[in-house]
Amino acid sequence: MTYAEPPLREPDLPRTAKVRPTALRTGWTTGACATAAAKAAVTALVTGVPQPEVEIGLPGGRRVSFPVARCDLAPGPEARAEAVVVKDAGDDPDVTHGAHLTATVDWRAEPGLDLAGGPGVGTVTKPGLGLAVGGPAINETPRRMIGQAVAEVVDLTEVGVRVVISVPGGEVMARKTTNRRLGILGGISILGTTGIVRPFSTASWRASVVQAVHVMAAQGESTVVLCTGGRTERAARELLPELPEVCFVEVGDFTGAAVTAAVGDGMTGVVFVGMAGKLAKLAAGILMTHYTRSKVDLSLLGAVTAEAGGDADLVAAVTAANTGRHAYELWEAAGLLGPAGDLLCHRVRQVLLRFAERAVTVDVAMVDFAGSRVVASSGRWAA
Template identity: 70%
Template structure:
């Protein structure tokens, strides 16, 4: 590591505050829901029970990883009456109050006898296939994660003796390929449908834990491809800008990090990344420059004093500094800088301070570069790399 840059102010303390369980205080409790893994296990048990008993099932009870047992209605259950060798059941996913793209999905299990004992689990239509390493699943395997696989085996084993019988379980999700377009599956190398997910079996409304986990997983997948640069963006517009800014990088390098910059950086160090590029707008960059690595609005505020100090360092006069010190938002400051002709100078200073924070958070193990884009996400207006300014459009 090199010593501190004399052009920068003294280092700010680094903070990574916890996010509350929900993003808002609500007058009533939010309703929990069930993961695709839990619903797949329930459908598999219903189909197995129908195959074993010859009777269509109307409801089914399965165990969550915690041991809690939950009963689900079975939307549809059919036997292959001609051959007597297979059965199919459907459980509809209820995600509770979580804005989940798979809410209402029809988790479908088709179960058939097979000669070897035990359970063979595979994915059918609407369930993605793993095409890249780094996901904890074998390339070429259906994207059914380990905990859901265990839940399926346990649930099926409650109705059929797997030491003496063998079953093939195929999980499918009608319309799953369309649902997957609203996820990051394709970028992670999961093609053709959704993933069957879940570690607790329960969907927590507006789950911050799931977002943090998806950010960390995305970084790990990029590293598993042998890549050493990760590009963090705060949202859809900034991610699109980042892709246009760095078109030579593979798409898997780009991670929509939201508020979880600290978590992404920590994972990047763990998996051997060497470079991080952060692309954001003025608000998030100001919070990061203040040393705040978890930037949700309930846990951090934009510092007018920091922005006023940058304005002074950029050569702003007393009136401009005073206006920035009382600005309502970082966007307001952005507009004041722009009107004063200081957007590039002040923005570059802001980006430099963010880069210092990111590098220091990782103990200098990542080289950090930063770009600020305008509020439409169409142009880079300031950066630690001068050549980036003016790009993106």
């Protein structure tokens, strides 16, 4: 199989990339909302006055105000305060949008801040996240933000404060995240590096992909299985039942970032399982496959069709196809799905090997659009 090797490209989305025709609204991370709730509760505890609004500093230096949905005081020898800030994720499709980030605070004998997770905040059960196993899934930046916000109200070198962050319904929300696979059980994570949720953030998705690879590396696994979504992951699990759950990573559009992380973590094997459209983009050397930055190269699929033995009419039809899926259907109707699909997988395998500088083995499988069966492959499954 000889063909001109495509140049390798890993385009990035600008932060201002539009995915809707109208301007999108930014929102606040769970970390920023938890910080605001904590400061409101501590302020109420100190002043004895429920707080209707609170201002916090973001890591970038900007100061922002949050409305406080609820702020309660329990006076007396066991004095404590509780505040709730409702997460507004802006126009980001976030499962935690509308979550009630709740901070319950009281005094403690020892100076300093004791930060804990309550109901709805996950518990870390596996290494590789940069958090203590057994502790709450409150990431480093939110921890720092909460500490700084509390220190704006009290002197933590002289006063001790206990802050418990909880999220009613967080355990249910977490079912729609990758937390369980990462070993975060019982709730959501308190996240954020800037405090701001940027709509349809490619950066956050890329970061989650890289983190998933780091987690499996920390557990001693050597083969990562990259899947483009839920359907391809189901097929991949059936294809590789011997691998533990942590090995399967939904990369979305960030195959390049995942492969780079795998090589950096010393992995020895990469398996990619995808459908025709993503495979066509990868075969063209595009390692970040979001639709705003790349499109299916139908001329490449036409060349694959010819190489697989398709006649001139089929080559022309595939080259003029509407989508990668349309090309797939044309191959299937012509009885060429297996040969053409194998050739496409071979091209993807060569691209990934080049991108990884042959530091890992690479296997590629194409699944049907239901994710129910593998229809083509290259690498270990090649005939």
